[in-house]
Amino acid sequence: MRRDLRIIADLISPSARVLDLGCGEGDLLAWLKHNKSVNGYGLDVDPNNITTCLAKGVNVIEHDLDAGLHDFADDGFDLVVMTETLQSVRHPDRLLSEMLRIGKECIVTFPNFAHWRCRLYLGFRGRMPVVQQLPNEWFDTPNIRLCTFDDFEQLCRQRGYRIIERFVVGPDYRSHALADSLPNLFGTIAFYRIGRSE
């Protein structure tokens, strides 16, 4: 399993009710099902991913996140997970608020647009960064809502979301001393566990 999914899997308690937004090929849910008796559901929009999930026995609902989550009941899940998808939805703020309505807690991961490589790329070349975590050219990228860790934390403060846990890693999904001390400069990907305001 991808290392970032492994990190998330370790954050999930056994038998939790999990909704995975943008579940891809269902690796996280398949692992959770077999190792933590987690009966989860995935949402994805890619037909090939749907078939792959069906082959794995992962519950998957074909759904475009840009259509919102209004069919989902309040408090339907213990945890709503969204890995590296926040940056490609049309209304990230609305989606976050929906996620915290239907789930008691959320885990969100996304790439940091303020990583030093991005800063150098934009600062010196004067062009939109094409880096490992954001490999597409500006005109065909699915990543239309790029943000930095500081941006995300500011949004959480504005909306009163509680940041329960933050885990910052480098491009290899491992933690580094530099990324720990100056995350918004040296962190590539962040894992945020957030909850509703108290």
Add this chain to the structure above:
Amino acid sequence: MAESAFLGTSLGVVAPQRFVYADPFTLKCGEVLSGFDLMYETYGTLNASASNAILICHALSGHHHAAGLHSADDDKPGWWNHCIGRGKPIDTERFFVVALNNIGGCHGSTGPCSMKPDGSGMYGPTFPVVNVEDWVKSQARLADHLGIQRFAAVIGGSLGGMQALQWAMEFPDRVRSAVVIAAAPKLTAQNIAFNEIARHAITSDPQFANGHYRDSGVNPDVGLALARMIGHVTYLSASGMGKRFGRQIKSGDLRAGADVEFQVQSYLRYQGQTFSRQFDANTYVLMTRALDLFDPAAEFGDDLVAALSRATADFLVVSFTSDWRFPVERSEEIAHALLRSRKDVSHAIIESEHGHDSFLLPLPRYLDVLGTYLRRIHEEIHANAT
């Protein structure tokens, strides 16, 4: 679009069989049938533990002949031939497939065309009202007869999907998985309206004779054809019809006007006429009424989540983008109610321009979704057995 991985090969010649149930059978409406016959076909081989059986539930005008040919020179295979066979999505190398004609049908099962047990002639319009629940219960009797305690899957499209849903609620212990295709948890007012137009077309045909047309040796061909034409238009989509027929002229001259016939006119007439020769009018009325009446949430205070809470099956819900008779949203209702009820459920939305009829067509992604899902169900059965 890429070809499906589940093209497979066809079954060859198959033979229908008759199941005779000789005990009284009480229908939901309260009336009692002294027994019933069901025509059915089976494909593939039932394994020793009888764990590999799949039930196919048919839609409004379907029947037991779902796959294969009835003779070597038969030019028309069963209605779901591209889905059932060796290496096809419903793989007869893996599964034992049962398809039947429901009670009230006109293909040999007990229905309006059957003789009444008291010798007073044909049932005709006096055949009792039949509900989806009755079909499911009668199908369970057939399963008993075949030695099938639990189906690996119960599969149906449209009205057949409602039966699959009902199976999962009525007999949770007897359904490992339910595949609910292009269905709805109940009809909308618009759905009922279309059914009523179709019924009205039939019953207002003078040759219908209040349903006693067989006594006078006539058939309400005009009404039945009209019902089919209306139905058929609602099973297609505007864009699908546009692509297929456009404004092509079959005969006549557009400038002259009066004698012009568009391709779509000729197509619809042909569909209507063929259908009126093959299908019984009383059965059509009965089947559309069963559709109208289906509403499993009604006895649970209109709470579909509560109605589905009895189910234990794993569900696959499939819908088609251009289906406006049972649109994607209706399948989402089912999927979300199952999700809220904490059932295992997946929902695939197949891109198609063929409207409601899509569920009968060999669309590559549709075949792949069905085949992939059923292959996994088969693996689970196999894993449980060893």
